[in-house]
Amino acid sequence: MLRTHAGASKRATWWKTVLGLVFTALMLFPVYWMVNVSLTPRSDLRKNPPDLFPVSPTLEGYEAVVDQQLPALGISLLVGLGCVVVTVALAAPAGYAIALLRLRGGKALNFILLVAQMIPAVVMAMGFYAIYVRLGLLNSIWGLILADSTIAVPFGVLLFTAFMSGIPRELLQAARMDGASAWRTFLSVVMPISRNSVLTVSLFAFLWAWSDFVFASTLARNADVVPVTLSIYAYIGNNTTQWNAIMATAVVASIPAAVLLVFAQRYVAAGVTAGAVKD
Amino acid sequence: MTTTPTRRTAHAAKEAPMQAPKRSAQRTIHGSPWIAAAFAAPLMIYLIAFYAYPLIRSIDLSVHDYNIRAFVQGDAEFVGLANYIDVVQSNLFPQALWNTFLFVGVSIVFQYAIGLALAVFFRHNFRLSSLLRALFLVPWLLPLIVSASTWAWMMNSDSGIINSFLGAVGLDPVNWITSPDTALLSVIIANIWLGIPFNLVILYSGLQNIPDEVYEAAALDGAGAWKTFWRITFPLLRPVSAITILLGLVYTLKVVDIVWIMTKGGPANSSLTLAVWSYREAFGTGQPAFSPASAIGNLLIVIALVFGLFYIRLQRREEH
DSSP, X not given: OHHHHHHHHHHHXXXXXXXXXXXXXXXXXXHHHHHHHHTSOGGGTTOSSOOSSXXXXXXXXXXXXXXXXXXXXXXXXXXXXXXXXXXXXXXXXHHHHHHTSOOTTHHHHHHHHHHHTTSOHHHHHHHHHHHXXXXXXXXXXXXXXXXXXXXXXXHXXXXXXXXXXXXXXXXXXXXXXXXXXXXHHIIIIIHHHTHHHHHHHHHHHHHHHHHOOHHHHHHOOSSSSOOHHHHHHHHHHHOSSOHHHHHHXXXXXXXXXXXXXXXXXXXXXXXXXXXXXXX | OOHHHHHHHHHHHHHSTTTSOHHHHHHOSSSOHHHHHHHHHXXXXXXXXXXXXXXXXXXXXXXXXXXXHHHHHOOOEEOTTHHHHHHHHSTHHHHHHHHHHHHHHHHHHHHHHHHHHHHHHTSSOOTTHHHHHHHTTHXXXXXXXXHHHHHHHHTOTTXXXXXXXXHHTTOOOOOTTTSTTTHHHHHHHHHHHHHHHHHHHHHHHHHHTSOHHHHHHHHHTTOOHHHHIIIIIHHHTHHHHXXXXXXXXXXXXXXXXXXXXXXXXXXXXXXXXXXXXHHIIIIISSSOOHHHHHHHHHHHHHHHXXXXXXXXXXXXXXXX
């Protein structure tokens, strides 16, 4: 009896696996197509119907990436890392103040942060542009880092606050009994416990800065500072014959997302839900 | 800046180790509210400098008549609400509003429906389920320029895979992003694809919070899968659904990149949404018109905030 039941349920989940594979394949088809086109020789790009597999794979698209895109990738990397530093440095102490030091007006601050996330980037971009024109920050890496950090800072504070609220008070009491200052407690007790939150916030801050298009296309309009998103955009505008090179750049630009998914998958899901639902 | 107050606390803690009254110990771990303020101060300064000030600047832009020269010299003429009136009375306004409504509405309905179906599908673990669920996050993590350019190439009229698929099943090719009839549909399709992961993740975590006993009881009553979904899953998931949809609304309203990269709002404004219109006025042409652009942008903020406040109210209620 029991064995047939187990057998039946196993067969049921087997079907689910197959169905799941089909759904995933459909969902990821555009990603596959990007990789496929990036490996297609230029002469085959306009072939109709297009080859479903890289029949004669070529690396000419990737050669173009190495020849032309390395500076852009470097700038995106710098902007992303700068954004991580700015975001964590601002958000972690603020989260500590709201969650554990019972900051006065902490509730109001939380509300402001939620509202801040709802302001369209295009409005912020115009404000930044108007300010940067005067300060001479247009087309600078610092200007981009500061603007891009506005995407991640509110999220970071909300995430740190949510996590740090769960830290047992006894731990902090103990640190205080040992004579540790609030700053010392923050550095040697709270931050080490919050390691995963730091990681989650850093990952998202990097990814959002790396992926940003609106700020880059408005605040870095000269050729001095061109992050990879703008570089792809310029590519699309300039020549529509080299789609293998465009797609190869797109593949390279997707590497951080892939790394994130492989090494930090559970933090990604945690990050998505932390912004929306508290459980 | 933080060292002075912290040292003082350290002292205070040493001087009065055990005397701290229980009540205050419960309220705050570390003495004075100034310390908390000191930790939050960098964020406060940041919010004023990089949120409040740009926002004020954008309101300022919208009530003046700025051109490039006035922009640098700062001597633009004050025009009150004239920019807002111009925008609302413009021929483009009804079209942009309608496009925004379609873009947001259709995107949300499909993202939610597909996300929910997948969440229900993934509810029970099966072999490879967690790996497949992780792979579903990919579209959400990719830079938008990557997704947008890939979709643009897939939807290319002559060499796109979608048209060659349509041809293989005997249908006529469609000029997806180059025809005014289908440009909006094209960006909506790409945007649905982008939004599915977000809906899946949140709805899936909502499903995890529905206790198994409820389902077991339903199974004992002999309820089928369809009935179980409509009688149990859907009603119990309603708070999470509302939050997902409202958040999706707020995010979708302000989307610029995917539309701009694929169609630039064209052809003939057929895929122009309010956010894209604002971007185009300010940065999309050789002649930046910041004043109308910020007027459109500020109208957009008002619309987003209406939904946003609904969302915050709901979330508050969820927490209590």
